[in-house]
Amino acid sequence: MAGVPAARPGAAAQAPATDWESREPTPGTPPRVLVIGAGLAGLAAGSYGRMSGLRTLVLEKHVLPGGCCTAWSREGYVFDYCIEWLIGTAEGNEAHQVWRELGALDGKSVTNFELFNKVVGRDGREVVFWNDPDRLEAHLLELSPADAPHIRAYCRDLRRFQKIELYPFLTAPALKTLGEKLRTLRTVLPAFRLFWRNAATPMHAFADKFQDPLLRTAFRNIFFQDPEGFPVLPYLFNMASAYHGNAGFPQGGSLGLARSVEERYTGLGGEIRYRARVERVLVEDDRAIGVVLRGGKTLYAEHVISAADGDTTIKGLLGGRYTGPRIDKLYEELLDQEGTLFPAVVSAFVGIEGGLPEGDAHSTTYLLDEQDAARLPGGLQSSIVVQLRSRYADGFAPEGKSVVHCTYFSDYGYWADLRAKDRRAYRARKSEVAAFVREFLERKWPEVAGRIELVDVASPATTRRYTGNHKGSILAWKAFSEADDISAKLVGKDRMRLPGLAGFSMAGQWVGMGGLIRAASTGRFAVQYLCDELGLPFRAFESENTEPWHPGKLGSLPQLDRWNEREERGR
Structure with a gap:
């Protein structure tokens, strides 16, 4: 298997003839990988699988790629559902490299904003969260001079975060080399107290220090609405990213991002089938060997990756047969516990x-x-x-x-x-x-x-x-919660596998937490772990597509639920 050729830039990038309905693979062909779900994680897994020389087929129950990263239309309008800001839109960091490898930003411009969000109080007063800490500090001090110590503390830490680049999205945790670990330590150790203090301080506790009642509420709503339970750290991290143009809005929006990754995947020779709902994962002797689709068709593979909903995967597709302490904690105890899900x-x-x-x-x-x-x-x-x-x-x-x-x-x-x-x-x-x-x-x-x-x-x-x-x-599990800690162990310690089940991996936000870059990185990690297991070299390279983006690339958009207010009033 070590000699399996990878899809190369500029090559025809065509997969061998498919044999998905055959229990045994065609002799001499690369391993087959079935991917459940065409969200960003599933498309990423398929793309990195192709780059590494595997044969991949992505199965999606909907008619569009992207999952939650989607859009729909009505009367000429495009309703862009998902992206509010995208980490990785600026060059020179690992998040951007992932998007370049996946073709997500091919031919696109990026819109950046000077402010993260504005909060307007019931009395009409406004708090503008400028990404520039100097401008933010001056604005907040004008609003509430009495809160100067807390305002200056937040803006001081924001300046510090602007000097830190930490986007760990290229290498699966269990596969990091000593050099990679040392590079991370060189970034984290000098700022350890900064990270620790802001990770240990809930935003609610910090916001409650303000005398001005509007500031107390406004800080909770920097991320548009109050996610409840987040510490101060992600607010500083994301505002610092936005200041550097690394949290912008890509041309084409949510579905545009998904379509670009889909184009990259199929350009690498990957296959995708829409309206293909997986009913169960086919298991033989505690090894996943394929899937059964609605309608009864069976497809076979040497490995299955589920990038679908976690509960559906664990309890539905696998019938709850492959669990352990971590999985049980997530899906039996925490799943329906208040405040655990975003x-x-x-x-x-x-x-x-x-x-x-x-x-x-x-x-x-x-x-x-x-x-x-x-x-x-x-x-x-x-x-x-x-x-x-x-x-x-x-x-x-x-x-x-x-x-x-x-x-x-x-x-x-x-x-x-x-x-x-x-x-x-x-x-x-x-x-x-x-x-x-x-x-x-x-x-x-x-x-x-x-x-x-x-x-x-x-x-x-x-x-x-x-x-x-x-x-x-x-966004699945809420970040900075007990579920976040468990998910980190699923990725790092369990290598995104389930106890007692071979030939199967999980990817997506139910494993690697929410956020598009994190979802995409789990697809990368799943293939890295698989290549390590198979003794194959993992390969990744940037897309060379320079065709300018245009709205026609969105393709045909559905009309969800076929309901809108104009139609309702017209009845």
Whole structure:
């Protein structure tokens, strides 16, 4: 097997003739790898498998790649669902290298913003979280001179994080060389106290030190809404990345990113099948040997990688037969424990005739009074996020029009029960969301009154239906939680394998935690571990595609749920 040729840049990159329906592989051909799920992790696993000379087939139940990294359309508008910022958009770091290897940024421009988010209080006062610590410090001190010690402490640490580059996304933890470990130590040790202090301080505890009540709430909402339980460290890390242009918005957005990686994968000779729902993993003598699709077709391989929902994989595709203490802790104890999963969201996309108000931030969190908050069905927090999506990238709205994305954290159970028991009530709650968003925007921007063409609402139940994510969670396990610690051991100690089962790996956010770069890196890690096991050299090289990105590359977009406010009002 050591002599298996890898797909090379500029080569034809065609896989050998497929024999996926044969129990035994064609003699003399490379090992076959089936990948379940065409999210970023699954596409990454397929791509790195091809680069390393393996034969790969990605199976996706939906009609699009990307999983949660997706978009849909309505009346010429593109509703971009996932990316708010993407780590790795600037050159010179490991995250960017992964995206270059996967072709994710091929031919694309990147939009960077001077601010991370703006928070507007119930009284109209505003806190702008500038990425520049000097500008941020001056702004915050003007708002609340009494909070000078805490303001200066945060901005001082932000300056320190801007000097640190730590993006560990190239090598699987258990395969790191001594040199790689030493390089990490040289970065971490001088800043150990900085990391430790900010990782050990919950943002809630830090924010509660402020005398100004608006600052106490605003700091919790730097990430648009309050993720609850996060320490200060990720806020500093992401703002520092944004300051360096390493947390920008790529042209084409979420589905554009997925389409680019899909193009890279198929260009390497990888195969992908849509509308191919895996019903179970086929196991023989405690070794995965293939999968059974809905409809009964069986496909075989020497290795199976599941980049699908974790609970579905463990309990559904494998019938709960291969678990251990870590898996049991995650999926029997923590999975349904409050605060363990990242919340689900309600998304309301608004199509507007004409332009948007000049001077408004690209992203604003509005803190709501009790009356407004009570109008958001299933709401978990008294706030709503308004993003001016037309300012992120071109192609999201027809010429002369604009699109806005409004979101709030919401209770999955509320929406799932409604949809299961009373579809009419489910649609009515969607109408209530649309009506509130329309009225709220017209209140904030009187100049758009009469120009809102449509409001398209997607609930957490929609997310669950189209992505399979447990409880509609958009980022799976919540970072910096007990689940985070266990997941790190799944990747580092267990090599992304399940106890007692050979020929099988897991990848994706249910193993490596949320965030697109982390998901993509798990696909890389899974193939690194597999190559190590097979005695094959792991290979990775950057895409050489220089074709400029254009909106036509999004392809045909679906219309999720076939529901929007305009259609509802027209009935």
